[in-house]
Amino acid sequence: MHLFITGGTGFIGGHLLDALGKTAHRTTALCRRPEQAAQRPAERRTWICKPMDALEAADLRGVDVLVHLASTDVPPRPSEWQRLFYWNVDVLVRVLLAAQSGGVRRVVVAGTFAEYGRSFEKYDAMPCDAPLLPTYGYAASKAAAFQVASAFAIERGIEMCYLRIFSAFGEGQYAQNFWPALKKAALEGEDFPMTPGEQVRDYVDVEQVARAFLCAAESGGVQAGVPWVRNVGSGVPVSMKAFAEHWWSVWNAPGRLLVGALPYRPNELMRCVPRPGVDLLVG
Known part of the structure; x- marks a missing residue:
C-alpha cells in the first residue's frame, strides 16, 4: 500500500513515519523545506517539498491512502x-x-477532542457522534474541517476515516505543552507550578496515536461514502494531578510539584474523556 502523509515532520507525523518504517508500505510525505526531509531518510519513503496549498492531483497519483x-x-x-x-x-x-482527482481511495484525517467543547458538560464519557460545540478558534476550525471532510466523503463516495485525538503526549511534543514542560522542570531540578489538577483527561502516548492512524489506514471495515469516525485515546481517565505525580516519580524529580499554584483557565472543562467500546480506537 502507498500512503501519503501531510504533517510528516510534526509531532504525531514523525511517530507515524517511524511506525510505517516497520511495515512494507511505501510512504510519501510532505515537507516545507528540503532540510527537513534530509533529517529523516528511510527506505520506501519519498519526500515532496512544497507548501500544502500547492499540492496537486499529480502529487497524489498512485497513492492508496492520504493521511x-x-x-x-x-x-x-x-x-x-x-x-x-x-x-x-x-x-x-x-x-x-486533489486526492480525489489523483485517484486516492481513502482519506484519514486528524481531528481533536476539543471539537466537542461544551458537550463535555453533558457526557461523562464522550461518544464520537456527540454534538460539536467548540469554544475557541482552533477547535472551531477543526470542527469545521470535520464537517467538510464528512460531507465530501458522502457526496463524492470516497472512504474517509476521521480520528479525534484526546490528550496525546510524548517525545517531540511542543515544549509548552503540559508533559514536555513537566519533564523539563523535572530533569532540571526545578519546581513546577500547576493548577489544582482536578481536571480529568485521557492521556494517550503518541506512539499509540500513530498506531491508531496506521490501523485506520489499513482497516478493512471502511465503506465508501460512510464516514468512519473514532475517538483516539488510552481508555484510562486520570486527573492531571495524578498524571503529573506519576511522571514526577518516574523522573525522580528533586523539585516540587506546586499543585494549586496556578488558577484554572477561564471556561476550563473539568472532564474530557472518550467513551470506550466502538467509539474508541486505541493503537
Whole structure:
C-alpha cells in the first residue's frame, strides 16, 4: 500500500513515519523545506517539498491512502482566526479535491477532542457522534474541517476515516505543552507550578496515536461514502494531578510539584474523556 502523509515532520507525523518504517508500505510525505526531509531518510519513503496549498492531483497519483495530519496553530500556540480557517479548512478542501482527482481511495484525517467543547458538560464519557460545540478558534476550525471532510466523503463516495485525538503526549511534543514542560522542570531540578489538577483527561502516548492512524489506514471495515469516525485515546481517565505525580516519580524529580499554584483557565472543562467500546480506537 502507498500512503501519503501531510504533517510528516510534526509531532504525531514523525511517530507515524517511524511506525510505517516497520511495515512494507511505501510512504510519501510532505515537507516545507528540503532540510527537513534530509533529517529523516528511510527506505520506501519519498519526500515532496512544497507548501500544502500547492499540492496537486499529480502529487497524489498512485497513492492508496492520504493521511492528513497537518494543522496550524495547535494550542497552546497563539492563533488567528483567518489563518486557522485558511489552513485547517480551505486548504483541506484543496487537498481533498486533489486526492480525489489523483485517484486516492481513502482519506484519514486528524481531528481533536476539543471539537466537542461544551458537550463535555453533558457526557461523562464522550461518544464520537456527540454534538460539536467548540469554544475557541482552533477547535472551531477543526470542527469545521470535520464537517467538510464528512460531507465530501458522502457526496463524492470516497472512504474517509476521521480520528479525534484526546490528550496525546510524548517525545517531540511542543515544549509548552503540559508533559514536555513537566519533564523539563523535572530533569532540571526545578519546581513546577500547576493548577489544582482536578481536571480529568485521557492521556494517550503518541506512539499509540500513530498506531491508531496506521490501523485506520489499513482497516478493512471502511465503506465508501460512510464516514468512519473514532475517538483516539488510552481508555484510562486520570486527573492531571495524578498524571503529573506519576511522571514526577518516574523522573525522580528533586523539585516540587506546586499543585494549586496556578488558577484554572477561564471556561476550563473539568472532564474530557472518550467513551470506550466502538467509539474508541486505541493503537
